[in-house]
Amino acid sequence: MQIKDYRNLLIAVTLIGILLFASPVIALFIKPPVGEQFSVIYMLGKNHTFDNVPFNVQAGIQYSLYLGVVNQMGSSQYYTCSVKLGDENSSLPDTTLETPSSLPALYEYKALVLGGATWETPLTFQITNASFTNNVCELYGIALNEIQYSIDIPLFWDSTHSGYYYNLLVELSTYNSTTESIYYANRYVLLALNMTQ
């Protein structure tokens, strides 16, 4: 090996060494790319599974669910979950326009979730007052987590699908600390309910 070769080798080793020793400082200024950021809202049955998720419901019976939110936004988030009830013809959230349903929010949850964490809470509902007359089902009352709500949602018999179909909807909103406002996160979970006598 010639002295010239040694010189080149030493220059290469020195440059690599400088980069290695400077890497902690470089890491202070260069942030690694953040992965995909998203939030998830889900609903499970009373056994924390998709089994036992109610579909055929009757007035006077309490049904139990679990509502959960997964925060993959890379930082802590302040979520609001709005529970809404409508019939099968009611407006649903628009995923293209990213707008929530125009139905009024009955019940609200507020959850502060760490980045990467999951928040889960029970949700019980019971149709407290309903009537069935002349192919029309009318809901007058619902209890959400034991809070009674007066409603009036009449619905004609759906002859195509043979049932009275209602939607229990939970929409997810997030608080934006920069704009100091809550915005709809374009995430919702829908539970179709067939009201039976």
Next chain:
Amino acid sequence: MNKHTIIAIIVILFVLIMMPIFHLPNVKASEETVGIQAADASINQAFTNVLAAEKAGGNVTQLLAQLNTAGALLAEADNNYYVGNLENVTSSANTARSIANQVNSDAIGLRNSSIIRSQKIGLFTVVFSVISITIFIAVMFLVWQRLKNGSNRKFLASKPVVAENAD
């Protein structure tokens, strides 16, 4: 005083006595609204500072758990207010606000201490890197000097050889 004047006075007195009773539900309702709005603003403010503390590198797990309790109380107050069950709305909202205020001041403290801590770590990292690089370059220079001297000595010690037909 004639009979009409006495009746008029009685009517006016009755109205004056009844007026606060008629107004009471509105006053009560606005009290609840003010409580809920104040709690909402406090939680928003506290969350903003918790987020700032988190960005500064602080561990906000405990603070967020406390703020979650405040959020649950605010939601409870909100839900009860919505259905007109005003009994515990103010107390729930006030508890939520006081928890949020406490979290807010703790979050500000955590954010400040985290900023100072991260500045110290940053400074230590820079100093460590500069010293390490300087020492490494010096060592490499010494290695180079040694190699060069060795090579020179070897060159000077070598005997000249005449090669024939060397191109």
